[in-house]
Amino acid sequence: MNNNSISNFEDLVKNDYSNIAGIAIAKNESLVYEKYFDGYTQEDVLHVASVTKSIISALIGIAIDKGYVNNIEEKVLTFFPDYTIKRGEKTIQNVTIKDLLTMTAPFKYKSEPYTKVYSSDDWVKAALDLLGGKSDVGEFKYTTVGINILSGILTIATGQSVLDFAEENLFKPLEIKVPNNVIIQNKEDYLAFLKDKYVTGWVADPKGVNSAGWGLTLTPRDMIKIGQLYLNGGVWNGKQIVSFKWIEDSTTEKSRWLDVPYGYLWWVVDDGYAALGDGGNVIFINPKKEMVVTIASCYMPRAKDRIELIRKHLMPLF
Template sequence: MDKQIKALEDLITTEYSNITGIAINKNGQNIYEAYFNGYTPDDTTHIMSVTKSILSALIGIAIDNNYIQSPDQKVLDFFHDYKPKRGEKTIQDVTIKNLLTMTAPYKYKSEPYTKVYSSPDWVQAALDLLGGRAGITGEFKYSTVGVQILSGILVNATGMPIADFAAERLFTPLGIKKPRNIVLHNKEEHFAFLKECHPTGWVIDPKGVNTAGWGLCLSPRDMVKIGELYRNGGVYDGKRLLSSAWIEESTREQSRWGEMPYGYLWWLLEIGGNHCYAAIGDAGNIILVNPRKALTVAITSCFILRQVPIMELLTEQIVPVFA
């Protein structure tokens, strides 16, 4: 295996030069950990859309603890002061499940990132985009700005800042350090954060609400703990943090983007004939769980503009070596 690992690390340094760290657990034990580009085990990276899967876990925890009734609860149940535009009825039928499965309807063709992230209230701006004439069709429409509504739901349901709720119910029990809040004042700071190679914390909007679709910084060790929590049915170090029912629901097909099945903000995969699921972020950030092989892989990567074939690295190199 030493030769295989050496070949893998040579491949990473030449073909995946933006990878900053990898942590792999097998049967609950750490079997491999490596860091690149001057990173150490204590360094965090912006994990991009992996943040979405963390929000899914937090929604599940909120449901388990009766802050939220169920994923079928209407979105507007949590925004009593929100006034839909005249004649806008579709938004009244949108559920939390629609947000979790990327089947919520939106009034745009391409995501208006600048409009939302330059607004004084990102949740309000996302709500304003929700709805449309076609109604709820069940069509998959991937949206990073749209899932920000889940952050607003969590804040209003729990009465707590998201970072505090996450720390109390998820991060601290997993041994993950509570992230500091990051404020981005303008477009230049926003892009600087995306490009930064050693960021720490969790982005908040001008109202103090943490992001749902991006903006969280974690280490590979942190991420592999999230994966292990899911692989073990919601139990970590003998303590239940999340119901097994939520994990089962989150990691079975709820919607589909082309040939790619999707759960509750988790992607579903078949690798070597095994059902797997993954939290996937841009540039090569990922948590992969292969329950049958008792394997959890976490990879962090710095942002780069070109597409990173992270699934190829996982399926053709990492899983065959370590599974």
């Protein structure tokens, strides 16, 4: 690594990846690079979008480790005994937690009805109402609104809010500052959260149930801790936070979108695995190099591929 190479890389970020707010890299458990752009600092949290899904995956694993959930083969409706299935709807009865984790649960929409769900009073029920339909269980169908069902399961199984469960079992042990709830009640709240440059907190519906598919804010250093926890087999400061088996299962192929393998809400790539969020938010873990790369970005539709940036321009520097 030399200063010219780093300077060239940072110029590339400013010119071609202008919505990147922060980058942090750990290698062999040491922070080897950290840089912030566009006025952001290491104290600023950003909305990490679908990286939230991978955090929810960790929380499901912890809930299973602690006996709140028996296993991922449990049927989703087991947790919602009062939910009324619509007449003629059979597919929903067979959907399991595993189907949600692997994005192989069927949903009754062609494009996700974000505004409709996020304007409702109960996002879990709204997601359940969308579950099922004519598609078969087992076909890959990426969903953000549907993953809210996992938040409902966590809330019911643990008897705690998702935020409180995460605080006790993940955030506090990793010394991640616990976010506050941000209640979203309508389309205007939803869009305002996405566009706020200095947004903070974890999005929740009017019932206080945190979103599972998006809506969490973290710093690049927080993201490094999550990545390092996984790289360390679930151990942090000598304590097993997430079981090794859950991490191994989560980061090996269980389903596939086109030619990209998918685990339990983690993308599996040739040289490791990654949590990926819209706008260019990434926790990238390369076990062979013992490296964790995190990128936090401001909201931008159709952001340029961060994995290419990491592989082609960042990893050769370290």
